[in-house]
Every structure is written in C-alpha cells, then in structure tokens.
Amino acid sequence: MEPTQSQNATERLGRLFDAHQDRLFRLARRLASDREEARDLVQEAFLRAARSPGSVPDGDQPGEAWLVRTLVNLCRDRYRRLGVRARVHAEMKQEEQDGAHPEDAAVARATVRAALARLAPRRRAAIVLHEMEGVPVREVARMLGIAEVTVRWHLLAARRELARVLVGTEKEDRR
Amino acid sequence: MNRQNRDERLRHILREGDPAAGDPGLTLEEAREMRRAVLNAVPERRRRLLPVFAWAGAALVAVAVLVAALLLQRPEAAPAPRVAEVVKETAGTAATAETPVAETEKTETVEVTAKKRPHRRRTPAPATSATSNSPDRIASAAPAVEPEEPRQIQFSTPGGTRIIWVISPGEASHTK
Numbered sequence: 001m002e003p004t005q006s007q008n009a010t011e012r013l014g015r016l017f018d019a020h021q022d023r024l025f026r027l028a029r030r031l032a033s034d035r036e037e038a039r040d041l042v043q044e045a046f047l048r049a050a051r052s053p054g055s056v057p058d059g060d061q062p063g064e065a066w067l068v069r070t071l072v073n074l075c076r077d078r079y080r081r082l083g084v085r086a087r088v089h090a091e092m093k094q095e096e097q098d099g100a101h102p103e104d105a106a107v108a109r110a111t112v113r114a115a116l117a118r119l120a121p122r123r124r125a126a127i128v129l130h131e132m133e134g135v136p137v138r139e140v141a142r143m144l145g146i147a148e149v150t151v152r153w154h155l156l157a158a159r160r161e162l163a164r165v166l167v168g169t170e171k172e173d174r175r
Numbered sequence: 176m177n178r179q180n181r182d183e184r185l186r187h188i189l190r191e192g193d194p195a196a197g198d199p200g201l202t203l204e205e206a207r208e209m210r211r212a213v214l215n216a217v218p219e220r221r222r223r224l225l226p227v228f229a230w231a232g233a234a235l236v237a238v239a240v241l242v243a244a245l246l247l248q249r250p251e252a253a254p255a256p257r258v259a260e261v262v263k264e265t266a267g268t269a270a271t272a273e274t275p276v277a278e279t280e281k282t283e284t285v286e287v288t289a290k291k292r293p294h295r296r297r298t299p300a301p302a303t304s305a306t307s308n309s310p311d312r313i314a315s316a317a318p319a320v321e322p323e324e325p326r327q328i329q330f331s332t333p334g335g336t337r338i339i340w341v342i343s344p345g346e347a348s349h350t351k
Binding site (some may be wrong): 009010013014017018021022025026029030035039042043046047049050051053105108109110111112113116127131132159162163166167 | 181182184185186188189190191192193194195196197198200201205206209210212213214216217218
C-alpha cells in the first residue's frame, strides 16, 4: 500500500524537525529575550510548516531558509504586538535581573541581549546570522528572502547602532 | 578607532556575550514533546482527497463504457453489401444471369452515377441519343412501359456471393 500524502508530509516534517530544530533554537535564543520565548518561536515556526506542508519548499537548504524566514517573521509579529513601553520595561527588567548576577559572562550576555533587543527583528536576524553564526551575506540574503544589498545595509545600520551601545558602554566601563 | 577596528571589536563583544552560548539547547524531553505536537498538527488529507478519487474513478468508468460502445458499433457501420437492382426484359433474363461479375458491376456503376449526378453529363446532346439504349435508360423506362413483366433483382456481396431474385407478378419468387 502506497503512503498517503499526509504520511509523506509527516515524514518530511519529521526529517525537517530533526535536522533543523537545534540550529533554529539557537537562532531563536539569540533573537528572543528569554528561553521560553525562543522555544515558543521554534515551535510556532514548525507548526506553521505542519499546517501548510505545501508551502515548505523541497530540499534541505530551501526548507531551512523557509524556517528561518518564518522564525524572523514571528519575531517581527511579536515585536509589533508588544508595545514600545512594554518592550522597554521588559528589557530594563531583564537587564536588572541579569546585571545582578555576579559573573562577567552573564553580564556580557545581558548587555548584548539588551543591545540586540533594540534592533528591529530583521536587522537583528541579519547581524546575528552574519556576525555571531558566521553565515555569509549571500546565505543571509537567501534565508531572509531579501537582496544582498539590503542585507549589507541592515548590517551597516545594525553595527552602527550596536557600536553606539556596546562599544560606547565599554569605553565608559574602562574609565 | 577606525571603522574596521570598530567592527572587529563589536564582533568580539557580540561573540563573547552570545545569549545562546551557555544554553545547551532543547532538552531531549522538550524536543520530543515539540516534535509530537508538530507532527500531530499535520492535517489529515486522505478524507479530503477521497471525493476527488471517487469522481475520477466514475469518470474513467464512463469513458471506458463509451469507448467500448463505440468499438462494438463500428463493425455495423462497415459498408453494406452493394445491392443492384436491374430491371430488364424477361427475354434477356437468362443472358443477364450468365453475365460475368465485372460486367454486372460496370452496369451498377453506371446506374449509380446516373442517379447521383443526373445534370452533370459532359457529353454533348447527340451522345444522349446514342446512349438511349443503355441499361439504366431501360431500367428507368421499363416499369412505366410494361409494369406486368417479371422483375429481376441481383445482389452482389463483398464476399463474392451473387444472389439473383426473379420476381414474376402473380407467382412465387425463386432464387437461382
């Protein structure tokens, strides 16, 4: 008996999940404010793939790119839903919690997270993929579904914004 | 600090403070639970496609029946055996019966041509008088002149069988 389309979609989705859940969670962890949010984002991205299996392109790399795009779009949706005031409040609360931690690494993580949180989701995704994960600009463009020149523009703007926060902070700390 | 140094420094800071650096990722239990939830969300498509298959099957059966009907009707549509009806005088009956097949067929051909295209003769007017004794003329004129004379009907089938009926008024017909 031949497998039905539903069975094929399930198997394909299972393979997609096994291959990319770890990498997608790491990306979500860098884009989201906390672990719970990152987990929700990953699950929601895979659920979207499950609800419309036809929209996920065939192949490993196109499938991964589709998941990354979906994840970034989910981040954008949350970013828009969350009001500016609530967002700033949440960031300040997070910084207070993390800043109270005595370890330097934790402080550094909290600072970077807070700086990244200031960026718009797509810009944040571009800088995270390129600078933290080492993905080439061309690949970032393919994953986000935008032009290479747009990625470069996002990177330039993101570096400027982050430098103002992180490098400036570092200078003040050194004094 | 120039731009290149600034970017390098920024990259270093970002990697040092990577929020995912100390996170081991999803635990086995978390991953298993998420996988189950995701795979359960795949919509069941078999029921949705069932009517489509049913309609396609019905259409196939209908087409098959139609084709079979057409194939069965085709032999009946084959050309029917040619039937020639030649009415001649009673005196010429025996001679006509012994006429070779080719000659009979020629007579039939002339007769059919005359019936189908009566006004398209290219022969001039004097030729008409010359052909006035042709069999088709006799055939068309004979019933009007002597309706009481015996009639002869010849059938020639594609298989070569020749059937000749002689019909005499007031008598039973016989076949040779």
